[in-house]
Amino acid sequence: CAKKSPAKSDGSGSAGKPITLGFSQVGSESGWRAANTQSVKDSAKAAGINLKFSDAQQKQENQISAIRSYIAQKVDVISFSPVVVTGWDTVLKEAKAAGIPVILTDRSVETSDPSLYVTLVGSDFESEGERAAHLLEKVLAGHTGTVKIAQLEGTTGAAPAIERAKGFAKIMKASHPDWKIIASQSGDFTRAGGKQVMAAFLQAHPDIEVLFAHNDDMAIGAIQSIQAAGKAPGKDIKIISCDGVHDGFVAMSKGQINAIVECNPLLGPQLMDTVKTVHAGKGSTLPRWIKTQESDYTADQAAAALPSRKY
Ligand code: AHR
Numbered sequence: 001c002a003k004k005s006p007a008k009s010d011g012s013g014s015a016g017k018p019i020t021l022g023f024s025q026v027g028s029e030s031g032w033r034a035a036n037t038q039s040v041k042d043s044a045k046a047a048g049i050n051l052k053f054s055d056a057q058q059k060q061e062n063q064i065s066a067i068r069s070y071i072a073q074k075v076d077v078i079s080f081s082p083v084v085v086t087g088w089d090t091v092l093k094e095a096k097a098a099g100i101p102v103i104l105t106d107r108s109v110e111t112s113d114p115s116l117y118v119t120l121v122g123s124d125f126e127s128e129g130e131r132a133a134h135l136l137e138k139v140l141a142g143h144t145g146t147v148k149i150a151q152l153e154g155t156t157g158a159a160p161a162i163e164r165a166k167g168f169a170k171i172m173k174a175s176h177p178d179w180k181i182i183a184s185q186s187g188d189f190t191r192a193g194g195k196q197v198m199a200a201f202l203q204a205h206p207d208i209e210v211l212f213a214h215n216d217d218m219a220i221g222a223i224q225s226i227q228a229a230g231k232a233p234g235k236d237i238k239i240i241s242c243d244g245v246h247d248g249f250v251a252m253s254k255g256q257i258n259a260i261v262e263c264n265p266l267l268g269p270q271l272m273d274t275v276k277t278v279h280a281g282k283g284s285t286l287p288r289w290i291k292t293q294e295s296d297y298t299a300d301q302a303a304a305a306l307p308s309r310k311y
Helices: 031-047 060-072 091-099 125-139 159-175 191-204 216-230 246-253 268-279 299-308
Strands: 018-023 050-055 077-080 100-105 117-120 149-151 181-188 210-213 237-243 259-262 289-291 295-298
Touching: 018 031, 018 100, 031 050, 031 216, 031 246, 031 268, 050 060, 060 077, 060 091, 077 268, 091 100, 091 159, 117 268, 125 159, 125 210, 125 237, 125 259, 125 295, 149 159, 149 191, 149 216, 159 181, 181 191, 191 216, 216 237, 216 246, 246 259, 246 295, 246 299, 295 299
Parallel strands: 018 050, 018 077, 077 100, 100 117, 117 289, 149 181, 149 210, 210 237, 237 259
Antiparallel strands: 259 295
16 A cells, blocks of 8 residues: 655645645535534634545445545545445545545444544444433433333434434333333434424324434424424423534524433544644554544523534
8 A cells, every 4th residue: 555755743744735635524414514514624724734525415425436536636634424334445445555544534434444544533422322311311300101202313324323323222221111212213314304204203103202313403303293293392292312503402492302412513623633643644643533522401501501502
């Protein structure tokens, strides 16, 4: 595998040229994604990194084409947020053969060869699923008996959809035999998806008591369907979601969402620091996973927290 000459760690590459970063974004499916894209663009600019950006519109084949195009353009570093976890080895091997290091951001991949990427900058989604279950414990305090739960999953095959479901199920299994997931389907992390799937859930199961939505956008879409069905979101159906975007906080401050597990999209500054370290030839000093710091919020905290939310 051809090795590029290491660069200085200030945003400039070898011979003082700026580092060129090829970044393949998942798409523009959610408020989280919009904030993440802005963070990547702003922090590349602030770090003096030449950013080549492409939006894959939630299609793996578009991401693979973008990565191949970055390899052909001989960028210094490639970063991407993989839409799904599987199917990356071939293109990652092509990047490795070209001597271009790869940094994953936001979402992970499944690979048999850990040398195909340097590190992942992103959240612990399994822990987010566990935190969602613990928030539901608070929301349901004092409730006894069966709890009928509907789950709006993220994009099928995506790390946050798989791992949030896993973390939530883990806490259910360990501590809540009386919680039952009676409906679970993907809403693709979009408002339209959340609205449509929740409407179908309510037709089939008018007795849903709780909604666990894998992101705020699907929860906001679902709120419209809950209201259309003549029920009060946050009261007749308790809602827990993930992200903590501005509109999620607005819904929470109105009592429509009961609690939110924060998933921080502002990964740009950490990503640019990581790009510089990797390009300077110091990737081996980095942990395999640079985890994001996050908090949990319940409806009683929403109004006070809203003015200081940054996304
Ligand atoms: O990968 C992060 C997830 O992707 C966010 O939770 C969701 O809103 C986004 O689409």
